[in-house]
Amino acid sequence: MFNLPTPNIGGPELFVLEFGDIVAYFSPYTAVLFVFALIFTMLVIVSRPERQVDIAFGGDAYYTKEVDPDLLRFQRFMAIACGLATLGAMVTGDVFNFTLFASMVGITNIGIVAAYRNRHVLNAAFQYGIVAMLATVPLFGGAAIILANTGTLSMWELFTGAVAVPLFAKAFLVLGVMGEGMAPFYIAKAEITRAQGAPFILMIHVSSLLLFLRVIEIVLSM
Amino acid sequence: MEIAYPVGLVVVAAAIIIGFTALVREKDDLHRILLTDLAEILALVLIALVATDLAEALILPGLVVGISELMAISEVYITKEGLRAPAGPAFRIEVMDSAPGILALILVAYGIVLSGFTGGVIAAVGVVFYFMCRGHAEQFELIETVSGYAWAFWIGAFFIFMFLPGYWFFAVMIAGGAILIKVMAKMSLVGTMRGGGPDV
Numbered sequence: 001m002f003n004l005p006t007p008n009i010g011g012p013e014l015f016v017l018e019f020g021d022i023v024a025y026f027s028p029y030t031a032v033l034f035v036f037a038l039i040f041t042m043l044v045i046v047s048r049p050e051r052q053v054d055i056a057f058g059g060d061a062y063y064t065k066e067v068d069p070d071l072l073r074f075q076r077f078m079a080i081a082c083g084l085a086t087l088g089a090m091v092t093g094d095v096f097n098f099t100l101f102a103s104m105v106g107i108t109n110i111g112i113v114a115a116y117r118n119r120h121v122l123n124a125a126f127q128y129g130i131v132a133m134l135a136t137v138p139l140f141g142g143a144a145i146i147l148a149n150t151g152t153l154s155m156w157e158l159f160t161g162a163v164a165v166p167l168f169a170k171a172f173l174v175l176g177v178m179g180e181g182m183a184p185f186y187i188a189k190a191e192i193t194r195a196q197g198a199p200f201i202l203m204i205h206v207s208s209l210l211l212f213l214r215v216i217e218i219v220l221s222m
Numbered sequence: 223m224e225i226a227y228p229v230g231l232v233v234v235a236a237a238i239i240i241g242f243t244a245l246v247r248e249k250d251d252l253h254r255i256l257l258t259d260l261a262e263i264l265a266l267v268l269i270a271l272v273a274t275d276l277a278e279a280l281i282l283p284g285l286v287v288g289i290s291e292l293m294a295i296s297e298v299y300i301t302k303e304g305l306r307a308p309a310g311p312a313f314r315i316e317v318m319d320s321a322p323g324i325l326a327l328i329l330v331a332y333g334i335v336l337s338g339f340t341g342g343v344i345a346a347v348g349v350v351f352y353f354m355c356r357g358h359a360e361q362f363e364l365i366e367t368v369s370g371y372a373w374a375f376w377i378g379a380f381f382i383f384m385f386l387p388g389y390w391f392f393a394v395m396i397a398g399g400a401i402l403i404k405v406m407a408k409m410s411l412v413g414t415m416r417g418g419g420p421d422v
Binding site: 096100103104106107110111114117119122123125126129130132133134136137139140141143144145147148153 | 227231234238242245251254255258259261262264265266268269271272276277280283284287288290291292294295297298299301302
């Protein structure tokens with residue numbers, strides 16, 4: 001029953017898990033993405049945060065900044081949640097589930113960034129939050145238009161040649177993922193990579209990269 | 223597909239253009255949060271236009287995602303602006319001294335008569351009004367615990383529906399009462415637990 005209709009894009013399916021009519025699957029392509037996300041989630045779980053080092057100008061002295069344990073715990077939790085949401089987005093076989101996982105990645109990204117108490121970092125987090133919220137309009141809108149035009153949300157149906165997905169809906173889906181995966185841009189803007197707690201920031205980049213790769217596969221297959 | 227769907231799409235497209243233009247022109251951060259919330263309704267409208275049972279089921283997760291993102295960026299906004307909750311009561315109106323007891327009693331009693339989700343909401347309005355007027359020094363952990371047990375009773379009632387369908391009336395009574403308590407407890411916590419007090 002389960003034969004991936006377009007094996008020339010993601011490869012043939014390797015593993016299929018059936019929850020009623022929602023069927024999660026691995027193709028070689030998504031399996032690689034899944035393993036990549038899994039590795040980085042593991043790294044977040046086991047790693048300890050870096051301490052930021054400031055060098056006193058004009059001398060040999062330097063001092064390290066203390067990382068507040070509460071802040072660290074919150075940020076680590078958010079980074080792990082972000083990893084789990086990314087894992088979900090990689091394996092899901094349902095377009096609406098994919099949009100839900102993408103917006104969950106957006107929420108957890110806000111959480112990771114907002115853990116800092118710097119004013120300019122919070123400003124960037126706020127701007128990103130606005131963009132991520134607005135992105136849910138094309139994201140859910142795209143899924144809804146696909147549902148209205150084809151009558152199904154299952155990728156197994158949508159990937160067959162018999163079902164034509166309107167280009168407009170595909171564009172909406174990509175636009176929505178672009179909005180949710182916009183976080184690295186705001187990180188660069190706020191120079192968060194230089195703030196403390198470096199390994200958790202990595203999760204933002206990984207999740208956004210993987211979301212883009214996955215949505216490209218979905219859109220090409222449809 | 224009938225004519226209603228394309229017409230609805232055109233209306234939504236116009237609304238999206240208006241909403242996003244407003245967002246571009248607006249500079250005040252607080253107003254932008256509110257406009258973003260308005261724009262998010264359009265995503266729900268797009269889902270609702272499908273007008274099937276499945277669309278009805280998809281609206282709820284969409285709504286939850288929207289509300290959680292709204293709460294997250296509201297928290298960021300509060301921290302960013304360094305806003306604090308006012309120390310004393312925000313305003314003094316005479317009715318807020320005399321009314322809470324009797325009004326809360328009426329609302330809670332009427333909510334218990336209604337039972338279920340609706341009753342829970344009405345009873346919670348009474349409780350929230352009481353907390354708003356009289357202040358709150360209660361033990362919120364207790365309310366949380368009661369809410370948790372009520373949820374367990376609700377699930378238990380569903381097991382009765384599934385395994386002992388003959389006792390359906392008993393299960394309806396349990397489910398109605400439990401969901402009343404759960405919704406009331408959860409809603410009465412809204413707006414009272416934040417601020418990082420000693421009990422959080």
